[in-house]
Amino acid sequence: MSDTSSKELESFMEGIKQRDPEQKQFHQAVEEIAANLIPYVKENPKYEDANILERLTEPDRVISFRVTWQMDDGSIRVNRGWRVQFNNSIGPYKGGLRFHPTVCQSVLKFLAFEQIFKNSLTGLPMGGGKGGSNFDPKGKTDNEVMRFCQSFMTELNRHIGEDTDIPAGDIGVGAREISYLFGQYKRIQNRFVGTITGKGLEYGGSQGRKEATGFGCVYFLENMLQHHNNGVSGKTISVSGSGNVALYAIQKANTLGGKVVTASDSSGFIHDPEGICDDKLAFLIDLKEVRRGRISEYADKYSSATFHEGERPWGIAAEIALPCATENEINLDDAKTLVKNGVIAVAEGANMPTELDAIDAFYKAGVYFAPAKAANAGGVAVSGLEQSQNSLRISWSRGEVDARLQEIMHNIHQKCVEYGQEDKIVNYTKGANIAGFVKVADAMLAYGAI
Ligand code: NDP
Secondary structure, three states, X not given: OOHHHHHHHHHHXXXXXXXXXXXXXXXXXXXXXXXXXXXXXXXXXXXXXXXXXXHHOOOOEEEEEEXXXXXXXXXXXXXXXXXXXXXXXXXXXXXXXXXOOOOOHHHHHHHXXXXXHXXXXXXXXXXEEEEEEOOOOOXXXXXXXXXXXXXXXXXXXXHOEOOOEEEEOEOOXXXXXXXXXXXXXXXXXXXXXXXXXXXXXXXOOOOOHHHHHHHHHHHHHHHHHHHOOOOOOOOEEEEEOOOHHHHHHHHHHHHOOOEEEEEEEOOEEEEOOOOOOHHHHHHHHHHHHHOOOOOHHHHHHOOOOEEEEOOOHHHOOOOEEEEOOOXXXXXXXXXXXXXXXXXXXEXXXXXXXXXXXXXXXXXXXXXXXXXXXXXXXXXXXXXHHHHHHHHHOOOOOHHHHHHHHHXXXXXXXXXXXXXXXXXXXXXXXXXXXXXXXXXXXXXXXXXXXX
């Protein structure tokens, strides 16, 4: 970046920080994108003249509301709910709901902001949004989760709609929560429409949605490796997380001939040098999706594995790393360790899992780096396909959905190469940021000053 662009980035970020000084995660997400967009906007004055960057970094609206619900013992609890409707220039707001104690406005603004570019990259007509609550489903009974979800939706329903804003799942919001949320939406509205995605197959869900983010991430990885005359087959892979994204990234990596040797949750990670092959993965899926147990049980069951309490998996030697748990889970030291141990590719299944200086370290070391907004766009892409099926009142086969997903991930990879090719390398971060930006920015220009 030139000195002038560096100064402009600093001054731009100063403005963002002054407006919302406490929103650290949001600042981080904006800085990552602005570092690429400021020089691009300079080269394309039509965007600068219309002040597009400033307009893009202020959400259309942030809705905050109280969620009151009852525990099984009769006590009354209060949580806070939010929906950030960031930008609907190319389609209705779209993005998941996160239920986790760390949820706050800053986290949801970063996620909704990233979602604008990710959704644009899919090629589908979807704007950017995100929502959630500081409610923790962990340790709650099904009835408590149901009462929370019903109360949350009693307020949220008035702000969303199949042509307005279409939520889905994220951390802490899986099949169970989506069902309770959609059931309440349908009851209040007395309409059966596709306002929520990630639904069960019996009531409007799409084949392949559950697997889409993890599968999509590995499809992108394979595209990226093939572009560099390489592939997933035969590689040792380190995965973090054991939720929706991680489990199906492991499954697809196995299918393509990779060997996944780690998985984790918030209590620590397991290392299985023999690989989490398909029968062990079936155990892990049951453990996490059905029994909601802890990852240490994997090491109790399989003697080939060890459990490392309170640690992250990045010290284990692997050629590929797939961070699939949460934000900022790879710091500079982790990146240096991964590079020292021979990592050649990193693909972000989670949103913003890699800190900015760690991303720099990967690029400097020549590691192929697939940023979240490209690599994990498969989930929202198949959510978009679920919306289409709901509107048309049809359902596509698993094979049809998977073929579309593969095509979408291939196209996203091509766009990253088109906009991110530098002298010797493809800068996928730059490619994804600019490719995602152009469509949204052109729509904003077309609307004039609104
Ligand atoms: P899940 O809730 O299904 O799983 C999250 C996993 O990450 C769990 O294993 C969880 O462990 C672990 N985890 C969560 N917080 C932390 C933490 N602070 N430290 C260590 N581990 C943690 O969520 P998803 O798999 O759906 O989402 C994972 C990531 O992928 C998120 O960043 C999300 O935004 C992103 N994403 C998800 C999409 C989707 O379709 N689901 C789409 C695109 C992105 P534990 O069980 O102990 O909490």
